[in-house]
Amino acid sequence: MKTLVLVFHPHLEKSQVNRKLMDAANETGDVTVMDEYAAYTDFKINVEHEQELIETHDRIVLQFPFYWYSSPALLKQWEDDVIKAGWAYGGGRALEGKEFMLAVSTGSPADSYTSEGSHVRTMEELLSPFETTFRHTHATYLKPFLIQGVATSTDEQIDAAVAKYPAALIG
Numbered sequence: 075m076k077t078l079v080l081v082f083h084p085h086l087e088k089s090q091v092n093r094k095l096m097d098a099a100n101e102t103g104d105v106t107v108m109d110e111y112a113a114y115t116d117f118k119i120n121v122e123h124e125q126e127l128i129e130t131h132d133r134i135v136l137q138f139p140f141y142w143y144s145s146p147a148l149l150k151q152w153e154d155d156v157i158k159a160g161w162a163y164g165g166g167r168a169l170e171g172k173e174f175m176l177a178v179s180t181g182s183p184a185d186s187y188t189s190e191g192s193h194v195r196t197m198e199e200l201l202s203p204f205e206t207t208f209r210h211t212h213a214t215y216l217k218p219f220l221i222q223g224v225a226t227s228t229d230e231q232i233d234a235a236v237a238k239y240p241a242a243l244i245g
């Protein structure tokens with residue numbers, strides 16, 4: 075199985091978590107890793123190239139830090155440009171049989187993402203537009219890989235969470 079990891083982080087040089095996740099992915103066999111913000115500084119996505127990457131991999135991981143209960147803006151642009159009618163839906167079925175997994179880091183801890191917690195909504199609810207998009211295009215939506223509470227985590231806690239990433243990428 076070939077895995078593609080698309081990293082969407084606008085400031086990887088300042089990253090505590092996503093840089094480490096990216097390094098762990100790069101050290102994992104049969105995994106292709108792309109830094110999307112470095113590739114598309116002008117937000118002009120090479121749609122054919124992205125579609126070809128998806129076509130030649132089995133599992134596609136969208137990795138990003140949680141920004142305002144969603145993703146950084148380039149991932150939305152990527153979705154709008156790459157998941158095209160005639161290719162992924164509306165006559166096309168390019169995503170059928172593909173596995174999609176989100177890998178998301180959040181500043182706030184997991185227990186704040188409950189109906190009683192400070193953010194009121196669960197991660198499952200907040201990530202549901204992604205889930206629905208991939209279900210609608212006949213892909214398989216895998217359980218997200220979450221690293222939460224980054225703002226209050228120690229380096230050791232982050233390293234322990236990152237150590238679980240390779241198995242999630244290829245498992």
Ligand SMILES: Cc1cc2nc3c(=O)[nH]c(=O)nc-3n(C[C@H](O)[C@H](O)[C@H](O)COP(=O)(O)O)c2cc1C
Binds near residue numbers: 092138140181224
């Ligand atoms: C613009 C912006 C919006 C953010 N929104 C959220 C949010 O909605 N929920 C949350 O838990 N953390 C939020 N954060 C914190 C980031 O998710 C957190 O810093 C990031 O996941 C850490 O990963 P990194 O070290 O790779 O940057 C936000 C950070 C920024 C800069």
